[in-house]
Amino acid sequence: MKKVLLSLLTFTIVCSYAQETISYKKRPxxxxxxxxxxxxxxxxxxxxxxxxxxxxxxxxxxxxxxxxxxxxxxxxxxxxxxxxxxxxxxxxxxxxxxxxxxxxxxxxxxxxxxxxxxxxxxxxxxxxxxxxxxxxxxxxxxxxxxxxxxxxxxxxxxxxxxxxxxxxxxxxxxxxxxxxxxxxxxxxxxxLVGRKEPKVIPPPPPPMPEKDTDEDGIPDSQDKCVDVKGIAEYQGCPIPDTDSDGINDEEDKCPTVAGLAKYQGCPIPDTDKDGVNDEEDKCPTVAGVARYQGCPIPDTDKDGVNDEEDKCPNEAGPASNQGCPEKAKVMQAQVDMAAKQVYFATGSSTLLKKSNAALSAIVKLLQENSDLALDIEGHTDNVGKPKSNMTLSQRRANAVMKFFTSRKIEASRLTATGYGDTVPVADNKTAAGRAQNRRVEMKLKQL
Missing domain, CATH: 2.40.160.20 (Porin)
Structure with missing residues (x-):
């Protein structure tokens, strides 16, 4: 084997010296x-x-x-x-x-x-x-x-x-x-002048082979591990295993940290960096906590508030209400139904007695939920002068508010606003449309 390598080295040197270098730059x-x-x-x-x-x-x-x-x-x-x-x-x-x-x-x-x-x-x-x-x-x-x-x-x-x-x-x-x-x-x-031929320099005599005790192709003078076969990259020594995990550094993707062969010398990975390794993590690509086996804290009702912070984990609600539904939105339908049963004497702000049942139901709701407030809106059709309609709608809203305050509902929880004929919900050109526009609307809100 040594003789073959020596012959190849000599042939390469001879060829390199014998090769001509030709310039194709135009001569004068x-x-x-x-x-x-x-x-x-x-x-x-x-x-x-x-x-x-x-x-x-x-x-x-x-x-x-x-x-x-x-x-x-x-x-x-x-x-x-x-x-x-x-x-x-x-x-x-x-x-x-x-x-x-x-x-x-x-x-x-x-x-x-x-x-x-x-x-x-x-x-x-x-x-x-x-x-x-x-x-x-x-x-x-x-x-x-x-x-x-x-x-x-x-x-x-x-x-x-x-x-x-x-x-x-x-x-x-x-x-x-x-x-x-x-x-x-x-x-x-x-x-005008001839081309200069490159000077051929004869090759030097081939060098004498040096001693190589472990026959690894690296002469003893350059071999730091003379009696153990190695490679030139490590000066004649074997490929090292810095972390002593049985995987040499050239094949070890984590050469300074002990790991496993199936992870190419690296420790078991933790893809989501949550401190739970992938082999024990049921959600390896999403950061979580150990008590949920590497998964995030669950959010059963999908309202964006996790179950550990959600006071209503099975009912969706906003974070501002600790994950529980807002009462105002849940109970608004009940209030809307009652508002349709509020009646006044024609052209007047006097409440008719047949309105009492509907208004009393709203009073009960407000008494049971002290964290709710109510906006009362008065509306008319466009019959008559706009200024008169605005005054009438305000008086009617005030009459409803007075009904509530007379039953011990705090005025601070109530507002009354008249809008006249400025916010129609139907066509004022028909009797049916005008009837719909003559109305009281009540809107719950969370305090």
Whole structure:
């Protein structure tokens, strides 16, 4: 086994030293190219839009373009960025921006510096790129500045890094002596210097194997447990079991707390953190108390007040009333029934005797429940003047209140309010509706 490991180590070292490191950053290169300057298409595109030129196939043909020659120097900044400096010469009758030509051909010199962003490195056969830069031109005695924007395609010719290329630029004038035009170029380039071949360093001789007493693959000089097999992570010692629960630390999710194998070395969990472990907790995902086997204190009547604090655990009631139903709400139906049996003399606040039984029933209810109060409301139909109706409704409410106070019900537990015809419960256009609107309403409330 030792011989196999030693052979693999030696092979790896040899391969790592023999491997070549090749840079695909472009070496300093010189290129020549043929230039085609197209002023017509650029002018039409600016006047009518590029879409119109394409749709109408109204672009320039080669015979309409001005042909020239150029030189270009290139050097890689990175594997994907090249610097380019080029000089073009074209004989033409130059059309200044918004001005006529001179009427005869002269030499147009254009020089610009560009940065080329290559989408692929020179490692590949085809390398597309985008370019942008700045340039100056001279025509007769006129100087101008422009900005070239464009792109192109480079074709590698082999390991020597010679290449063919096609380039397209849209040249935008910066000064008034320049003019918009497209520039197409096709050329050939090659490096000015050869590629440096990486120096191959011979590998060092393989090291001599060290002694390994326990044959765990860790030499004795690095093994803290020389006579016991272990692993490198623990310097030749076995995987420790810090909490001594029989589960080693690498498999123990709680290495410092003794636990059980079925919980991956952790203690029995308490999911809801209520102090009752899940194996004894009948509600393991809801915090509770031990006396209910880990479940919350029950709420039998589901009123939000737990049974230990609920004085009426089998009847729903609000917390404000210690979990018991509110008497006012329970007894309101009885009061509503009695209120329908309260009668007055026509147009008067005098109570008729047939009202006494109903009102006496309410008196008894109030006497038996001293924690209840009563609001008395008087209402009329809309027959008559509103002011008179308001007065009559108040007098009737007062008459009912007087009935209660005469039977020893404290006035502090009673209120009387007249609403006139302002709160109808039926249509005042019919006799039946008006009859319903002539009424006394009484509403219980908890003190």
């Amino acid at each position: 290169s010189l290129a020549i190219h043929l230039v085609f300057n197209d002023f017509k298409t650029a002018d039409l595109a600016r006047k009518n839009g590029l879409g119109s030129v394409i749709n109408n196939k109204n672009w320039s043909r080669i015979k309409d373009m001005d042909i020239g020659f150029g030189l270009e120097y290139l050097q890689g900044l990175t594997e994907h960025l090249d610097f380019s400096a080029r000089l073009d010469a074209t004989s033409l009758d130059y059309l200044f921006n918004n001005m006529p030509g001179l009427g005869n051909d002269n030499m147009l010199l254009e020089g610009d510096a560009n940065i080329k962003l290559k989408l692929l490195s020179d490692k590949y056969f085809l390398t597309p790129y985008l370019s942008a830069g700045a340039g100056v031109s001279r025509y007769t005695a006129y100087w101008a500045a422009y900005m070239p924007l464009g792109g192109g395609l480079q074709v590698s010719l082999g390991k020597g890094d010679a290449f063919l290329f096609s380039n397209f630029q849209y040249r935008i004038p910066v000064t008034e002596n320049a003019n918009y035009h497209f520039n197409y170029s096709f050329g050939f380039g090659a490096p």
